[in-house]
Amino acid sequence: MNIKIQNDVYNIANRIKEIDRNYFIVYNTSKRxxxxxxxxxxxxxxxxxxxxxxxxARALQHVQTTKTKNIDKILNQIEAENKLKxxxxxxGVLSQFSSALEDEIKRR
Numbered sequence: 001m002n003i004k005i006q007n008d009v010y011n012i013a014n015r016i017k018e019i020d021r022n023y024f025i026v027y028n029t030s031k032r033x034x035x036x037x038x039x040x041x042x043x044x045x046x047x048x049x050x051x052x053x054x055x056x057a058r059a060l061q062h063v064q065t066t067k068t069k070n071i072d073k074i075l076n077q078i079e080a081e082n083k084l085k086x087x088x089x090x091x092g093v094l095s096q097f098s099s100a101l102e103d104e105i106k107r108r
Contacts (some may be wrong), residue, residue, distance in 0.1 A: 002026040005034070005055065012055050017064055023047070036063055100105065 005013045005025040016023045022040040027033075034055055048066055050069050061100035 001029045002035070003029060010056050012059050014058075016063060018059055019060065019067065023063070025059075034059065063079050 007102045011027050022038045024037050026035050029033055034050040038047050052058050
């Protein structure tokens with residue numbers, strides 16, 4: 001069951017509309033989390049789940065950074081993080097290979 005949040009201590013439900021007038025917040029009682037929905041979406045209003053147990057200013061920051069107009073920036077950030085991880089993985093494999101090679105040379 002979803003409960004639409006219309007009033008909250010920090011006025012997040014109203015402040016979220018400053019980001020997009022079609023946004024609204026619901027509390028999903030079965031999943032026990034807050035979700036952002038949009039009236040402008042056809043078929044299904046769900047946009048995203050907030051990763052916080054409380055409804056506070058972090059919600060506004062999260063929604064602002066995940067807006068679709070920021071998609072290029074988000075994808076570039078994901079791409080950069082993936083490249084860093086890939087390079088770290090390669091360094092790990094090379095290090096293991098180097099150690100194994102040194103061990104083999106010592107045995108001969």
